[in-house]
Amino acid sequence: MYNFEYHEPSSLADALSAIGSAEDGKLMAGGMTLIPTLKQRLAQPSDIVDLAKIAELKGIKREGNSVVIGAMTRHGEVATSDVVKSAIPALADLAGNIGDPQVRNRGTIGGSICNNDPAADYPSAVVALGATVITNKRRIAGEDFFTGMFETALEPGEVVTAVSFPAPEKAAYMKFRNPASRYAIVGVFVAKTSGGVRVAVTGAGACVFRQNEMEAALEKSFTPDAIKGIEVSADGLNADIHAGADYRAHLIGVMAKRAIAACG
Amino acid sequence: MTSPVSMTVNGKAVTATVEPRTLLVQYLREHLGLTGTHVGCDTSQCGACVVHLDGKSIKSCTILAVQAAGGTVTTIEGLAKGSELHPMQAAFREHHGLQCGFCTPGMVMSAVDLAQRKSDLSEHEVREWLEGNICRCTGYHNIVKAIQAGAAAMGSAKA
Ligand SMILES: Cc1cc2nc3c(=O)[nH]c(=O)nc-3n(C[C@H](O)[C@H](O)[C@H](O)COP(=O)(O)OP(=O)(O)OC[C@H]3O[C@@H](n4cnc5c(N)ncnc54)[C@H](O)[C@@H]3O)c2cc1C
Ligand code: FES
Ligand code: FES
Numbered sequence: 001m002y003n004f005e006y007h008e009p010s011s012l013a014d015a016l017s018a019i020g021s022a023e024d025g026k027l028m029a030g031g032m033t034l035i036p037t038l039k040q041r042l043a044q045p046s047d048i049v050d051l052a053k054i055a056e057l058k059g060i061k062r063e064g065n066s067v068v069i070g071a072m073t074r075h076g077e078v079a080t081s082d083v084v085k086s087a088i089p090a091l092a093d094l095a096g097n098i099g100d101p102q103v104r105n106r107g108t109i110g111g112s113i114c115n116n117d118p119a120a121d122y123p124s125a126v127v128a129l130g131a132t133v134i135t136n137k138r139r140i141a142g143e144d145f146f147t148g149m150f151e152t153a154l155e156p157g158e159v160v161t162a163v164s165f166p167a168p169e170k171a172a173y174m175k176f177r178n179p180a181s182r183y184a185i186v187g188v189f190v191a192k193t194s195g196g197v198r199v200a201v202t203g204a205g206a207c208v209f210r211q212n213e214m215e216a217a218l219e220k221s222f223t224p225d226a227i228k229g230i231e232v233s234a235d236g237l238n239a240d241i242h243a244g245a246d247y248r249a250h251l252i253g254v255m256a257k258r259a260i261a262a263c264g
Numbered sequence: 265m266t267s268p269v270s271m272t273v274n275g276k277a278v279t280a281t282v283e284p285r286t287l288l289v290q291y292l293r294e295h296l297g298l299t300g301t302h303v304g305c306d307t308s309q310c311g312a313c314v315v316h317l318d319g320k321s322i323k324s325c326t327i328l329a330v331q332a333a334g335g336t337v338t339t340i341e342g343l344a345k346g347s348e349l350h351p352m353q354a355a356f357r358e359h360h361g362l363q364c365g366f367c368t369p370g371m372v373m374s375a376v377d378l379a380q381r382k383s384d385l386s387e388h389e390v391r392e393w394l395e396g397n398i399c400r401c402t403g404y405h406n407i408v409k410a411i412q413a414g415a416a417a418m419g420s421a422k423a
Contacts, residue, residue, distance in 0.1 A: 003265055006284035006330050035326045036308050038285070048284070050331060076320075100396025101377065102311065105320045106327065181309070182395060 001038045005047045012056055012136060012159065015049050019157055022047035027159065029072060029111030032103050057110070057161055060084060065167050067091075068134075071110025071160045076101070078109060088129070090171040090189070094121050097175065099182050110160045113145065116152050116207060117183070118238065123208035124173065124189035128200035131165040149206040168193045170222075172262035174255040175203070178242055185243050186251035190259040192222060199256060204237050204248045214256055224257040269333045273298070274342030282329050289313045291329035292339060300340040300369050304398070311397035314370035315339045321377035323396070340369035343376070351421060352376050355414030356407075363401035371397050375411040376418075383419025385412050 005022075009015040019025040026045035028034050029052075037043050051057055057072040060081045067087045069078060078084055079096030098104055098112075098121050112122045113133065126133065126142035133140045136159045145153050154160070168191040175187035184203035188211075191198050197218040199211040217226045232252045234245035243251070269286075270279040273296060280295035292298045292315070303325055304312030313325040316338040343350035349357065352372050362368045371394070378385065378393045390408045399407060 001285045001287075003283055003285050005265070006328070008330070031327060031331065032308065035287075035328070039306060052331065100311070101374070101393055102314055102321050102323045102396045103308070105322050 002041060002044045004045050007047060007049045008053050009049065009051075010053045010055075012054055012161065015051060015054060015159065016136060016157065018047070018049045019159075022049070025049055027051060027114075029114075030074065030107040031111075032099070032107040033111065033115045033117070051110075051159075062087065063164070066164045067167065068162050068164045069109055070162050072108050073110075075099075075104035075107050075109070075112075079104065087167040088165055088171060090168075090173050090191075091125050091129070091165060094125055094173045094189070097121070097177075097182070109163055113163065114152060114154065114160055116146050116148075116150050118149050118206055119178070119183035119185070119187075119203045121173070121175065121184055121187055121202065124184075124187050124200040124202040125165070126163060127208050127210060128189035128191040128198045129165045129168055129171065130191075130193055130195060130198065131163050133160055134162045134164060135160050143210070146207045151207070166193065170263040172259040174259040174262065176251050176255055186248050186255055188252060188255035188259050190218070190256060190263060192218075192263065197222065201252055201256075204252055206236075206238070211252065211256065218260065222260065222263070224260045227253065227256055227260070267330075269329050271332055271334060272336045274338060280329075284328060284330050286329045287325055288315070288317075288327045288329050288332050288337070289324040291332075292324060292337070298339050298341050302366055302369055304366060304370075309396070309398065310367070311370040311374060312367050314373040314397065316373060316377065319377075319380070321374050338373075340372060343372070350376070351417035352379065352411070352414035355410045355417060359406050359410035359413055361402070361407045361410030367397060367399040367401075371399065371407055371411075375414060378411070379415035379418045383415045383422075385415050387412070 007018040023046040025047040028048050028050045058070045075095045075098045084092040131142040133145045171191040173189045175184040186204045187202040189200045197215050199214045202208045214227045232249040234249040237245040237248045239245040266281045268281050302312035304310035308326045315324045390411045
């Protein structure tokens with residue numbers, strides 16, 4: 001690991017000024033992606049600004065029909081939160097199946113969505129539930145936040161402060177896990193919301209995407225059988241040592257059916 | 265670019281002067297001489313380095329020492345009371361939960377975190393929990409048995 005200057009601000013304002021005055025600063029949340037990247041010398045930031053001591057970025061609260069989760073909330077806290085479990089059990093379930101217990105004790109929702117790994121779990125929930133990503137500058141619709149592989153709508157120096165998830169009528173997430181890392185080879189989040197049915201797919205493409213054909217079929221009948229005839233094309237899907245594009249296309253259908261069945 | 269970093273390790277206040285890039289596992293092994301915590305991989309996947317920070321199990325190879333500053337750390341050296349093994353360590357010995365022993369410090373620390381949450385554990389719960397701990401030797405069977413027994417012993421010691 002190359003050396004860097006370490007900052008541990010206790011307010012968002014101090015974090016913004018530290019990142020603003022750094023030559024090539026990097027924010028750190030749980031470090032579960034950033035530290036492995038630094039260890040491999042794939043990045044050489046001049047400064048690291050640790051968000052861990054900023055109280056305003058932490059915690060889970062219910063606001064009307066939504067659950068608002070602070071950016072620095074750890075996966076393990078989301079998985080065991082009574083607020084999340086009662087309002088959006090599928091989200092608690094998703095968080096409880098990220099990586100392993102030690103990753104869940106450190107990794108955060110803000111770090112996960114800002115990193116936007118093509119195989120990350122949270123982006124599917126953000127898109128399917130129609131969540132809003134809140135930053136120090138603005139509110140971004142979940143769907144507009146993820147712009148490509150490891151890319152987001154964030155501007156330089158912009159910090160995610162929270163994610164607001166409206167509670168759905170029904171929702172479920174199913175992932176076909178990579179047997180080694182537990183990242184999603186394919187993960188499908190299905191949600192029946194007041195704004196309609198949304199199906200978000202992670203792991204299969206460069207970044208999370210909606211499966212419109214399934215959504216249309218499920219609007220008519222919210223049953224696994226409703227999507228039986230839909231052929232998912234393998235065009236543009238990921239192919240790597242873990243799974244080919246055809247196999248991923250097939251898994252989208254299988255995971256979607258299981259998720260719909262799990263919605264009950 | 266070094267600075268003094270202080271924390272509580274196994275009940276004792278400690279300070280070492282390190283660089284920001286020093287990992288917690290390096291701080292423990294190289295600066296404090298606590299070599300019970302192992303490094304088995306470079307990818308945050310094997311769990312040989314698991315310690316507790318403020319009561320929760322974490323991978324000490326994937327956190328900087330400066331991030332743990334001010335915190336309370338427990339390593340495998342901090343479990344036994346003198347010559348009396350911790351119930352989880354005793355269960356690993358009793359049930360032959362180790363062969364070469366390289367993964368064992370991380371296995372035990374991970375297991376203690378689980379047992380603090382629940383003492384009556386199914387085989388399935390233990391296996392799910394061990395997602396982040398890899399063992400090259402045992403095939404896990406006796407590790408799982410040891411953890412079930414160790415958690416039960418910890419539960420009855422508390423009661
Ligand atoms: C062994 C292992 C297994 C894993 N398995 C899974 C899995 O199954 N599913 C899954 O989804 N993930 C998995 N992960 C990734 C894990 O969920 C990480 O926690 C997550 O990707 C990054 O979150 P973090 O809080 O650790 O962020 P960090 O690593 O600290 O940061 C990641 C990036 O986001 C930026 N960032 C962080 N917070 C903010 C913010 N508030 N505003 C703006 N930018 C910010 C940082 O600058 C950095 O570029 C795994 C990781 C490991 C090590
Ligand atoms: S050495 Fe920390 S996970 Fe392998
Ligand atoms: S006992 Fe040898 S690695 Fe587990």
